[in-house]
Amino acid sequence: MILILQNIKELVQVDPKNRLWVAGKSMAEVETIKNAFLIIQDELIKDFGLMENFHQSEYELNDIIMEIDCSGKMVFPSYCDSHTHLVFAATREQEFVDRIKGLTYEEIAANGGGILNSAKRLQKMSEDDLFVQAMERLDEIMWLGTGAVEIKSGYGLTTESELKMLRVIRRMKQNSPLMIKSTFLAHAFPLEYRSKRADYVNFLINETIPIIASEELADYVDVFCDRGFFTVEETDRILMAGMKHGLRGKVHANELANSGGVQVGVKYNAISADHLEYVEDEEIATLMDSETMPTVLPGASFFLNLKLAPVRKMIGAGLPVALASDFNPGSSPSGNMNFIQSLGCLKYGMTPEETIHATTINSAYAMGISESYGSIAKGKVANLFITKQISGYAVIPYLFSSNLIETVILNGEIQ
Ligand code: NIG
Numbered sequence: 001m002i003l004i005l006q007n008i009k010e011l012v013q014v015d016p017k018n019r020l021w022v023a024g025k026s027m028a029e030v031e032t033i034k035n036a037f038l039i040i041q042d043e044l045i046k047d048f049g050l051m052e053n054f055h056q057s058e059y060e061l062n063d064i065i066m067e068i069d070c071s072g073k074m075v076f077p078s079y080c081d082s083h084t085h086l087v088f089a090a091t092r093e094q095e096f097v098d099r100i101k102g103l104t105y106e107e108i109a110a111n112g113g114g115i116l117n118s119a120k121r122l123q124k125m126s127e128d129d130l131f132v133q134a135m136e137r138l139d140e141i142m143w144l145g146t147g148a149v150e151i152k153s154g155y156g157l158t159t160e161s162e163l164k165m166l167r168v169i170r171r172m173k174q175n176s177p178l179m180i181k182s183t184f185l186a187h188a189f190p191l192e193y194r195s196k197r198a199d200y201v202n203f204l205i206n207e208t209i210p211i212i213a214s215e216e217l218a219d220y221v222d223v224f225c226d227r228g229f230f231t232v233e234e235t236d237r238i239l240m241a242g243m244k245h246g247l248r249g250k251v252h253a254n255e256l257a258n259s260g261g262v263q264v265g266v267k268y269n270a271i272s273a274d275h276l277e278y279v280e281d282e283e284i285a286t287l288m289d290s291e292t293m294p295t296v297l298p299g300a301s302f303f304l305n306l307k308l309a310p311v312r313k314m315i316g317a318g319l320p321v322a323l324a325s326d327f328n329p330g331s332s333p334s335g336n337m338n339f340i341q342s343l344g345c346l347k348y349g350m351t352p353e354e355t356i357h358a359t360t361i362n363s364a365y366a367m368g369i370s371e372s373y374g375s376i377a378k379g380k381v382a383n384l385f386i387t388k389q390i391s392g393y394a395v396i397p398y399l400f401s402s403n404l405i406e407t408v409i410l411n412g413e414i415q
């Protein structure tokens, strides 16, 4: 099967160099081809270029050819959303109302709300119901342009419920056209372990992680290393256990305080360090000297009114930056990566070009898939979207509540 996109007004995020991430000043430049064609064979990008170099006759011998006229429309690689918690049992709008009335996110968490509230509900819900709900969220983000997504556990808190979440994610991998990576997340201490924290960490290390690894239920292990959650020492032990079982680390770091999470993440060569609101020169220097992708979650800062990660300083220092949605019921109830681009521009002073790299190739790196996803290059998986007729790529972050996506193509198939 050959699918030919013709007369594309602008083909965006073309990368003949096939870079695995884009850092510093280079983030300001996005390569595009105006008046372009793109050819998909089976699930891969076979060729692309200027319309004037497109020769239909070369493809006429093939049996099935489909063509799409993209006049006035633009084509982008699908977003890669490298940080979500989109398997959850229920929304938490009561906490949203409580925050409006003056409680803080940390106060709500300390009183058994927050993650513990989600865990209580998730423990009671059946695997089938969780799966059905999570598939609906996946469908929603697919139509908003996301073609690859990382999904975390962390609302189970008991081994049984963590495994339930990870099995739901495995089933999603088998049933969805999106590329999915799954992560075991050490998210919070259950109430009964608050005064015996070491016992809980031992339990995760000796029971939970070995089962997850032996059943191949996760691609990564993540720890919420922050004030009121896991300490640096506890995070160190969990990341070490993950490494021993072949699970590379990720960290939730420096969201609520300068937690030391970045340093411990980098020590274990975590693939990404996420949140980063409380980042100083020392953390920037540590990240510069690493293979860890700094990942900013604008939805959480926006929704919780948090301090903003110093993105301009990070890019200025030469770092790459990825943006992800953090889709979850407590701190970021949205998986809309178009809006994440808007927040990147409006709140963090990123240019539209920088947000394109941050939501495609850099976020692909942060979930370990940038060799095959995140840019338009020959041989990469054909995960793309075609926009409605638009004037230029900056209208995507500019029209901050519109969905400008008309057609979604995943694995070379029109959805
Ligand atoms: O990434 N920061 C930690 N965990 C999630 C939020 C969890 C929740 O409130 O349910 C986050 O923001």
Ligand code: FE
Pocket: 083, 084, 085, 252, 326, 328
């Ligand atoms: Fe998160």
